[in-house]
Amino acid sequence: MLLTALLVLSLSRCFATNYFQPEQIHLSYGASIYDIVVTWTTYSDCKSTVEYGIDEYERPLKAHGSTTKFIDGGPERRVMYIHRVLLNNLTSSSKYFYHCGSDLGWSALFWFTTPPKDESKWSPHLAIYGDMGNENAQSLARLQDEVQRNIYDAIIHVGDFAYDMDSDNARVGDEFMRQIETVAAYVPYMTCPGNHEQTYNFSNYRARFSMPGDTEGLWYSFDMGPIHFVALSTEVYYNFNYGMKQLVKQYYWLEEDLKRASEPDNRKKHPWIITYGHRPMYCSNNDFDDCRQHSTFVRSGIPFLKWFGLEEMFHRYGVDLSIWAHEHSYERLWPVYDYRVLNGSISQPYQNPKATVHIITGSAGCSERTDPFTPIKPEWSAFRNSDYGYTKVKAWNDTHLYLEQVSDDQDGKVIDSIWLVRERHEAFDNLDHLD
Ligand SMILES: *[C@@H]1O[C@H](CO)[C@@H](O)[C@H](O)[C@H]1NC(C)=O
Ligand SMILES: *[C@@H]1O[C@H](CO)[C@@H](O)[C@H](O)[C@H]1NC(C)=O
Ligand SMILES: *[C@@H]1O[C@H](CO)[C@@H](O)[C@H](O)[C@H]1NC(C)=O
Ligand SMILES: *[C@@H]1O[C@H](CO)[C@@H](O)[C@H](O)[C@H]1NC(C)=O
Ligand SMILES: [Fe+2]
Secondary structure, three states: OHHHHHHHHHHHHHHHOOOOOOEEEEEEEOOOOOOEEEEEEEOOOOOOEEEEEOOOOOOOEEEEOEEEEEEOOOOOOOEEEEEEEEEOOOOOOOEEEEEEEEOOEEOOOEEEEOOOOOHHHOOOEEEEEOOOOOOOOOOHHHHHHHHHOOOOOEEEEOOOOOOOOOHHHHHHHHHHHHHHHHHHOOOEEEEOOOHHHOHHHHHHHHHHOOOOOOOOOOOEEEEEOOEEEEEOOHHHHOOHHHOOHHHHHHHHHHHHHHHHHHOHHHHHHOOEEEEEOOOOOOOOEOOOOHHHOOOOHHHHEOOOOOOEOOHHHHHHOOOOEEEEOOOOOEEEEOOEEOOEEOOOOOOOOOEOOOOOEEEEEOOOOOOOOOOOEOOOOOOOEEEEEOOOEEEEEEEOOOOEEEEEEEEOOOOOEEEEEEEEEOOOOOOHHHHHOOO
8 A cells, every 4th residue: 555655656756857849949038139049837846958950851050048047936846947048149041940959849830930140131930919818819820920921020929928827827828828839939039028917926927038237038139130129027017016216126127228229329320219118108998907097107107206107208218119919909090198199190190190009909709708998089199999919010211100900700801001201310309399
């Protein structure tokens, strides 16, 4: 009896400690777009290796990385091992094949392509959305098809991933990461945190993604051809459970980052400054979210004191485009600053606009369904739609950026598009004096 129990125990332990098979494989940019970080999960501790190369069958290159033990905060204290390997010194304009894992188990074979050597002549193309979810991930099928036809250079997921990553002792997070592998193992999948990631101080988000910089992916920036992307955590404005330190840190980091990006040499190389963060400054949805308030925390700063608001800073550094999610719908604004519409001209509002353009794109799916709008469209709102869908952005060159909205409800129909044109990417506050 005791012997059988011991035998069963040792056998089960033996099996329980043998989950070496890599899963949830996904890519992100490292310090530059010529550096790729491969991240994956196993349930047992093992080494982290990527074998890769330009030849599909040879893969002569080998890179080793780190293995981090992650313990979910739920009652089961589930343990997983997160593997991270940096592939640097990649050759431009190349298709690489790779698999990852260790001698105890390898992943399927995946591929990714690198940008051309001359970034300035490159027109990066991205898919951008928020609020997708594990259940009801409406946009995923179309994105899988498009990514595997190699039309995108990267994907940006603007917060609210799995609903929620920590649910069911983080099994929902595992399931979500498995389902996005079909896109994220082929193109960098860049992220920022949303409100659905807040449990246990965003630990599932921080553990599972590998964004550039040293803030565990909460905020960071990267250059991609003519674009300087800035990722922000809007949650620092709403989640004081974890203190206000993060809010202050991000604010001063952002100011430094925008200052550097605006130095003439840098702005010349990467003229488009595009920010993304989860909760919008403006929205006209029919709900009680903060973006319905006149003085949104993100826009105007913390209540009463009005400290750390971002709209004024975006204006001062001439941020071209701000992308948000959280509202489960799509909304495009006229160029707007402090509720004032500042069109380029009446007939060409997006040609040399006099303020940042905001887009809210949070309708890629999720169990909470889509959000309707107020009956009357405010003056600053240009286009609104509650179909499931996602946004495509292509920076054609230094002056022309194309943006379109795809509807999944309407079989991939493009329901909205604009050309954003800026001949000079400069601070907007200088322009105010011209009026
Ligand atoms: C980068 O790759 C080139 C050519 O593939 C090689 O000559 C060079 O030594 C590599 N540099 C580093 C730092 O690995
Ligand atoms: C939450 O996580 C951040 C980022 O790792 C850390 O700096 C901060 O101290 C944590 N806050 C609390 C209250 O644990
Ligand atoms: C901005 O441009 C749009 C489109 O031409 C126009 O409908 C709107 O009235 C303009 N708003 C202002 C304040 O000029
Ligand atoms: C930038 O791209 C747009 C759209 O393709 C094009 O019309 C314009 O001529 C281009 N500008 C330059 C300087 O190449
Ligand atoms: Fe949200």
